[in-house]
Each structure stands twice: as C-alpha cells, then as structure tokens.
Amino acid sequence: xxxxxxxxxxxxxxxxxxxxxxxxxxxxxxxxxxxxxxxxxxxxxxxxxxxxxxxxxxxxxxxxxxxxxxxxxxxxxxxxxxxxxxxxxxxxxxxxxxxxxxxxxxxxxxxxxxxxxxxxxxxxxxxxxxxxxxxxxxxxxxxxxxxxxxxxxxxxxxxxxxxxxxxxxxxxxxxxxxxxxxxxxxxx
Amino acid sequence: xxxxxxxxxxxxxxxxxxxxxxxxxxxxxxxxxxxxxxxxxxxxxxxxxxxxxxxxxxxxxxxxxxxxxxxxxxxxxxxxxxxxxxxxxxxxxxxxxxxxxxxxxxxxx
Numbered sequence: 413x414x415x416x417x418x419x420x421x422x423x424x425x426x427x428x429x430x431x432x433x434x435x436x437x438x439x440x441x442x443x444x445x446x447x448x449x450x451x452x453x454x455x456x457x458x459x460x461x462x463x464x465x466x467x468x469x470x471x472x473x474x475x476x477x478x479x480x481x482x483x484x485x486x487x488x489x490x491x492x493x494x495x496x497x498x499x500x501x502x503x504x505x506x507x508x509x510x511x512x513x514x515x516x517x518x519x520x521x522x523x524x525x526x527x528x529x530x531x532x533x534x535x536x537x538x539x540x541x542x543x544x545x546x547x548x549x550x551x552x553x554x555x556x557x558x559x560x561x562x563x564x565x566x567x568x569x570x571x572x573x574x575x576x577x578x579x580x581x582x583x584x585x586x587x588x589x590x591x592x593x594x595x596x597x598x599x600x
Numbered sequence: 601x602x603x604x605x606x607x608x609x610x611x612x613x614x615x616x617x618x619x620x621x622x623x624x625x626x627x628x629x630x631x632x633x634x635x636x637x638x639x640x641x642x643x644x645x646x647x648x649x650x651x652x653x654x655x656x657x658x659x660x661x662x663x664x665x666x667x668x669x670x671x672x673x674x675x676x677x678x679x680x681x682x683x684x685x686x687x688x689x690x691x692x693x694x695x696x697x698x699x700x701x702x703x704x705x706x707x708x709x
Contacts, residue, residue, distance in 0.1 A: 466610055481662035482608050538614035553609075554617055555660035 416491055419520035419580035427591040429526030433584060434572070437474070437521045438494035440487040442501060444510035451485075454504040454512075458497040459487050469551035469564035471572075478551045478564060491516055520580035524563075524587060525570040530600045533563065533571060535590040542600060557586045602675060607682050609662035621655030624667045625687060625706070649673055651696055651703045653688060656680075669696060 420433040440458065444451040452463045459477045461470040464485075469478040476488040489497050494514045501512040524532060534541035536556040546552065548565040555561060559582060561575040575583045602615040622645070629641035646652065652672045657665045667685070669678040669692050678699065679692045688708060696703055703709060 481664060484662075538616050540612075552611070553661045554611075554613075560660045 416517070419577045420584055423584055425584070425588040425591065427588065427593045428528045428596055429524055429532050429591045431532075431584065431587045431591055432523045432525075433580070434521040434523045436491035437516065437519075438487075438489040438491045438497065439514075439516045439519055439574075440489070440494055440497050440501070440512060441480075441484065441515050442487055442510065442512045443484045444505070444508070446479075446483060446485060448508075450505060450508060451510060454501045454510075455485050455487055457504065458489060458493075458500055464551070467551055468549055470549075471564070471566065478562070480551075480553060480562075518577055519574050520577045520583070522573040522575075522583065522587065523566075523570065524573060524591075526591075527569055528591075528596055529569050529571050531597055532587065532590045533573075534599070535597075536586055537561075556583055559583065602670070602677065604656060604666075604668050604677060605680050606658045606661060606664065607666050607680050608664040609658065611658070611661055613658055613661055617658065617660040619657040619659040621657055621665060624653035624655050625708075627686070646706055648705060651678070651700055651705050653705060653708075655683070671700070 416436040418433060418435045422435055423433045425431040442455055455477055456463050459475045461472050461475060461477055464470045464477050464479045467479055470476055471488065474490050478486040480486050487497060494516045498512050498514050530541050537554050539552050539554045540546060548567055551564045553562040559575060559579045561573055561583060563571050563573040565571055603612050604618060606613050626641065629638045650671055650673055652670055654668050655665060656668050665683040666680055667683060668680045669688060670676060678696045681689050681692055
C-alpha cells in the first residue's frame with residue numbers, strides 16, 4: 413500500500429510560536445440530523461468521546477469530535493482508521509438519511525503552540541481570540557486571512573488548525589509570517 | 601463593519617466571514633407569469649434608506665444561509681433569523697417598530 417503523504421510533509425517553523433504541519437490525520441465528515449441518537453452513536457462509536465454541543469470540540473489523543481454546523485460533525489481518528497470508521501458509520505446508519513466521507517486527504521492540519529499562540533491566530537482571523545471569547549473545548553470555523561479554516565485548542569497554549577489541503581502552503585506561510593520574531597503585540 | 605449573529609451556529613460573525621446574498625423574501629415569478637411580473641422579480645430591488653432585509657451566508661463558518669434585518673443608514677442590526685421563512689418573524693418586526701415607528705419595506709410594515 414502507498415504511504416500517506418501530508419500536504420507539507422511535516423514542515424516546522426519556530427518563531428514567536430512553533431508552527432508545525434501535523435502530518436496525516438484521519439478525518440471523517442458525517443452529515444445528518446445531529447439530534448438523532450443513531451447519528452450521535454455512530455459518531456461517538458468511532459471517536460470514543462462524548463458528543464460535543466454547538467460550537468464545541470471534544471478531543472482526546474488523536475481522536476475527537478468537532479461540531480461543524482447544525483447538520484455536520486467532524487470525526488477525528490488516526491489516519492489508518494478512517495476507512496474503517498466510515499465503514500462502521502455506514503453499517504450503523506444504513507437506511508437512514510446521512511452522509512459519511514473520508515476527507516483525510518482533502519485537508520491539512522497544523523499545530524500552533526507557544527505562549528503567543530492566541531496572538532498569532534488573532535492576527536489572521538476575525539474571530540474573538542480573547543481568553544473570554546475562545547477557550548479549550550470550543551471549536552470555531554472561520555477564515556485565516558483569505559481562506560476558510562477551523563481551529564480548536566488542545567490546551568491554553570496549543571491550537572490545532574485545519575484547512576483545505578490546496579491552501580496548506582498559504583496557511584503555513586501566513587502563520588509563520590504572523591509568528592515572525594519581534595512581531596509580538598502583547599494584547600492578550 | 602457589520603457583525604451579524606448567525607442563527608445556526610450561534611457565532612457573532614464579522615462581515616468578512618459572510619457572503620452577501622442580496623434582497624430577502626423575493627418570491628419567484630414562475631412559468632406563465634406576465635412579462636412585467638417577471639421583470640419585477642428579476643430586476644426590481646428595494647434600495648431603501650433605512651430598514652432593510654437581506655440574505656447572508658455564513659460562508660467561512662457553518663455555510664448556512666440566513667436573513668438579517670438592519671438599517672442602511674446607521675448600520676444598526678435589528679436581528680437575524682433563519683432562512684426557512686417567507687416573511688420576517690413578528691418578533692423582528694416588533695423590534696423594528698420600537699426603534700423605527702412607521703417603517704415599511706416592500707409588502708411588510
């Protein structure tokens with residue numbers, strides 16, 4: 413079998429914060445009625461974490477669930493388990509109205525870590541990045557400069573950022589530009 | 601800069617996160633309608649100085665369409681509401697009446 417190749421093959425930048433392309437990660441888009449117990453069970457069955465509420469992310473290790481929209485949930489899992497995850501969802505939801513797709517190769521994932529991680533993202537997104545406006549457990553789909561992206565916090569100083577694979581280099585470049593040493597603002 | 605509350609994902613979204621969708625509550629003039637009605641549907645738009653109803657899409661966010669009621673003069677936002685309606689909810693109309701007595705927009709007032 414061919415080896416998975418992530419968008420930037422683990423590119424790393426160290427400046428104000430550390431920006432790291434996080435390598436292959438399993439992602440399954442599950443669309444359906446999120447109020448339905450069946451859909452919830454299918455998602456939690458693959459991810460092994462509690463079902464998140466509106467605008468939340470529940471992540472544990474390399475598994476997790478992220479609330480994307482009122483009818484879409486993102487299931488995170490190890491890269492090599494995504495196919496089996498889709499199969500498990502298909503089996504559980506057969507006959508109901510839903511859609512499950514393995515989108516692992518369609519996206520890129522970055523880890524932004526360091527004391528100024530909030531500040532680096534605040535330079536790029538219109539979202540409220542203050543500690544009161546965004547905290548671990550929250551999930552936000554928004555834009556970074558000119559492209560759509562989403563992020564959540566693993567802890568107080570570590571963000572995970574996902575974007576489309578086609579704009580991975582762009583997102584890496586703007587993150588590194590925002591993290592250029594000497595460009596700190598010190599707002600938060 | 602507009603900040604609209606997305607009724608679907610609960611986010612207060614900045615204008616740069618949204619795509620404008622033009623006038624709200626247009627009713628399509630379908631096959632068999634007279635030319636003047638079709639022309640009205642296709643080309644004639646409200647262009648008010650004051651209360652206005654628009655469609656917006658939370659493009660960089662949850663991707664959903666929704667409606668917004670705002671004032672084109674002061675940029676005051678009276679409220680946002682889901683897309684699955686053909687007229688503004690009473691609650692929004694009441695709020696506008698409280699702030700702009702005697703307002704009217706298209707067939708609504």
